[in-house]
Amino acid sequence: MLLQTALVAGLATSLIFGQMTADGETAATSEVAAAALSVAPVAVVEPSAPAAAPKAVAGVSGKILFRGEAPAVVKIDMVSDPYCVGAHDGDVGTQSVVVGADGGLANVFVSLTGVPDERYKAPKTPVVLDQLGCMYQPHVFGIVKKQDIEIRNSDDTLHNIHAVPRSNKEFNIGMPEKGMKVTKTFKKDEDSIMIKCDVHPWMVAYCFSMEHPYFGVSAADGSVTINNASDLEDGEYGVRIWHETLGESSGTVTIEGGAGSFEHIYK
Numbered sequence: 122m123l124l125q126t127a128l129v130a131g132l133a134t135s136l137i138f139g140q141m142t143a144d145g146e147t148a149a150t151s152e153v154a155a156a157a158l159s160v161a162p163v164a165v166v167e168p169s170a171p172a173a174a175p176k177a178v179a180g181v182s183g184k185i186l187f188r189g190e191a192p193a194v195v196k197i198d199m200v201s202d203p204y205c206v207g208a209h210d211g212d213v214g215t216q217s218v219v220v221g222a223d224g225g226l227a228n229v230f231v232s233l234t235g236v237p238d239e240r241y242k243a244p245k246t247p248v249v250l251d252q253l254g255c256m257y258q259p260h261v262f263g264i265v266k267k268q269d270i271e272i273r274n275s276d277d278t279l280h281n282i283h284a285v286p287r288s289n290k291e292f293n294i295g296m297p298e299k300g301m302k303v304t305k306t307f308k309k310d311e312d313s314i315m316i317k318c319d320v321h322p323w324m325v326a327y328c329f330s331m332e333h334p335y336f337g338v339s340a341a342d343g344s345v346t347i348n349n350a351s352d353l354e355d356g357e358y359g360v361r362i363w364h365e366t367l368g369e370s371s372g373t374v375t376i377e378g379g380a381g382s383f384e385h386i387y388k
C-alpha cells in the first residue's frame with residue numbers, strides 16, 4: 122500500500138510541476154505548490170527502490186526528473202502464484218515508470234562517455250540480483266563486463282531466471298528453493314540485457330554489461346551517483362541516459378576536482 126501511495130503522490134507532484142511551469146507561478150504564492158508541500162512527507166518508495174539515495178558528498182552525481190503527466194501505475198496481477206500475493210501487504214505496481222513525490226525518476230541507467238579507453242578490470246565484489254516478493258531487486262543494474270552477478274532466491278517459491286541477451290550467452294536456470302544462489306556473468310559489453318522469470322511473467326530486470334565502471338542507476342528520488350567518476354581527470358564528459366520505456370537521451374557533465382553534477386528531465 123505504501124508503494125502505491127507514494128506513486129500516487131509522485132503523480133500528483135509531477136502534475137503540479139507542469140502547472141507551475143505553465144502558469145509561471147512562484148512557489149510562495151501558488152496554492153498547488155502548497156499542496157506539493159503537504160504531499161512531500163509521504164514520498165517514500167520502499168519495496169521497489171533500487172537503492173538508498175546517495176549521500177550528498179563530493180563526486181559526480183545527477184538528478185533525473187520526470188515532469189508532465191506520469192503514466193498511471195499498472196497493478197501487477199500475481200494471482201497465478203499465491204506465494205507472491207502473500208508476500209505483499211497490498212497491491213504492487215510495475216517498476217517501469219516510478220516517479221517520486223518531487224518528480225524524481227527511478228531506475229534510469231546513467232553512464233559516462235568519453236572516458237579513457239582502457240581495459241578496465243571487473244570488480245571482485247559481485248553485484249547481487251535478488252528475487253524477493255516475486256520481484257527483481259534491483260530492477261535495473263550494471264556490471265563491468267565479467268563481473269559476477271550473484272543471483273539469489275529469497276522466496277519460498279520457484280523462480281526460473283532467464284537472461285535473453287543479444288550478443289552475450291543466454292542462461293536459463295530454475296531456482297526452486299529459498300536460499301539458492303547462482304553466480305553468472307556477461308563476458309561482452311551489452312546494453313539493457315533483459316532478464317526475466319519464465320514462471321512469473323511480470324518479473325523483468327535489465328542489466329548493462331559495461332566496458333568501464335563509470336555508471337549508476339537513479340534511486341527512488343531520481344538521484345544518481347556515477348561510480349568511480351571522482352577519479353576522472355578534469356574535463357567535459359558525455360552522459361548517456363537510458364530508461365526502459367521513456368527511451369535514451371544524452372547530456373554532458375563537467376568534472377572538476379573529482380566533482381560534477383548534471384540534471385536530466387524526461388517530459
Ligand SMILES: [Cu+2]
Nearest residue numbers: 280318320321
Ligand atoms: Cu519468478
